[in-house]
Amino acid sequence: MHSICSNQCKNLLVNICQWELWGFGVSDATPLVFDGHNDVLLKLFRAGGPSKAGAFLSGRDGAIDLPMATRGGFGGGFFAVYVPSPTDLEFKFQEMTKDVYDLPLPEEIEWEDAMPVVASQVAILFELERIGALTVCRSASDIRTALTQKKIAAIFHIEGAEGIDADLHMLDVLYAAGLRSIGPVWSRPTIFGHGVPFRYPATPDTGDGLTDHGIRLVKRCNALSIMVDLSHLNEAGFWDVARHSDAPLVATHSNVHAICPHTRNLTDDQLRAIAESDGMVGLNFAVAFLRADGKMQSDVPIHQMLRHLDHLLEILGEDRVGLGSDYDGAVVPEDLTTVAELPTLRQAMAEHGYDDTLIKKLCHENWLRVLETTWGS
Template identity: 50%
Template sequence: MEFVFDGHNDVLLRLWRNMRNGADPLAEFAMGTREGHIDGPRAKAGGLAGGLCAIYIPSGDLILKEPDANGHYHTPLASPLERAPSLDIAIEKLALAHRLDKAGAWRICRSTDEIRRAMEDGIFAAVVHMEGCEALDADLAALEVFYAAGLRSLGPVWSRNNAFGHGVPFAFPMSPDAGPGLTDLGFELVRACDRMGIAIDLAHITEKGFWDVAKTSDAPLIASHSNVHALTAVARNLTDRQMDAIRERQGIVGLNYAVTMLRPDARDDANTSLDLMVRHIDYMVERMGIDCVALGSDFDGATVPHDIADAAGNQKLVAALKYAGYASDDLAKLCRENWLRVLSKTWHEPR
């Protein structure tokens, strides 16, 4: 079995929602459930040894548009969120992550050494990520507190605008050049993350914001759960020029399992072949090299191919990649080693 460290999941969102409805999140993760994509038993069955677990604040007003007769759609950006309720939700999810850690259901990791030790111990290695920074204040005082509590990665925006920058809509076909980039506060946030050793995720930001980060940050460029725009022309996917910049900075792109970001027609149809996943991987490897490509499933946040189904199906993708000609060393890089390399450099770890 090839162990996988995954670049993005929304398991905290699912557990938090169920907790608010009276469920026990510790039992749901530790004992397993048929709901969603990730829990302890299914992660073990599929070799999912850990990943970046998102603190995401839901947008209640976002309703994805249905495709028109040509298969095209354009969902307007979700409305901006107020900070105070966003902070409350972020704290609730962070507290949930720590409850899972305290119960031994997973282990919050702050270094790549801790990730490797958790893998060796057979415990899910959770890295706390913030997807959209609506919970942060202009002075970035909350960033210091979240960092002390384990935050090691963040995306300045989700697919909505906030005080730090602008996000891309869910739209097809559409360029990621969909609006302005970072705000003045966004530039300050990027500089603070570089100083502190917090990874900056570009998965939902506009192309202008991508280049704003690239010119401001010295860290590897990271798109944790994105695919190839030339193959699937959704606004969330990366252009060749963006991938060239990621290669030059020795960064990383995590393959998003979302079928809308894999299929040439961008339809939300789980009847999607694993061959399309391999095709996106092949394209990225050819464009950026094997060292800059990894996995970023978006489990619990998207529709994934039915052949994968959930975390237990991860090894089906590994098998498809092996069948496509990827050798053992390449599979190790795609599944975990590339993520650990990029995180180690971003987190200022000694070599």
């Protein structure tokens, strides 16, 4: 036991030294990226749970860990808790290489089945904090402090509210634990609403909106200053949130439907509503939502990402656009497979004509702005 602890401490010290050596002061690793979505917790859950958290310090098979974050200038982001459905990923990815596809949605997951998974992934998040891999942030000032101290700043986020009961008691419990952002649905239905299927080409107008439970969830989140994430929600649900929420409208990881007509992407009308609310959209790196042909193929040039950014900037303005990579949860462009490659994206932005001020806003300042507005600090 002593040797295990010693090795873990040794790995931590090594990575702290690397953090200082590679540093966020290096020009190609700045400005820091604060990102709208990742699935690190799911990957560590599948690898074995909290006992596997130490791999984040020394290096893991995935898109984000401390060494890669240091090299790429990844300052943190939304760490999603997500309950997976039994899925044939090989079939899913093969279907999404076709010219037209419409994948069936998984069945709804009951609260009793979801809660053990949610609890395990939350435990992973706090184990990562315990071993010094990141800091769980409950306010925008917490994020600023973490970034200044060169610590990964993590928001406790839930993607799909299967772990929340109809009475919303668990929402209050998880808020006390640090929950600050929630998406009422992943693509499958919940007691709160309906998500979009993985369908191309199609619009996000795919069915009913929020349930009565969903409207209560939105209002309770407003009362607690928990951000409501619109990504994965269908169009009717989107407009229900717009009607019932008094907070900025935010989609943490979504793209432009006018460029890629996928159900997961946002129409220009939705983008205008987000702009009017002084909200935010994080650009999703998932290739099926970037490519004009909607295919799950990684040979996507970075200029295609810039096309989406240009369109988002045109409608939302410079203060309401950021990044929402979906790292560790999606197939991403082959030039940006991990956060270590983020300098490539910064360079492409600069070569595209974005000035330093805009790049800084896209990388993290806009997320801090909308979180301060939503959370009140």
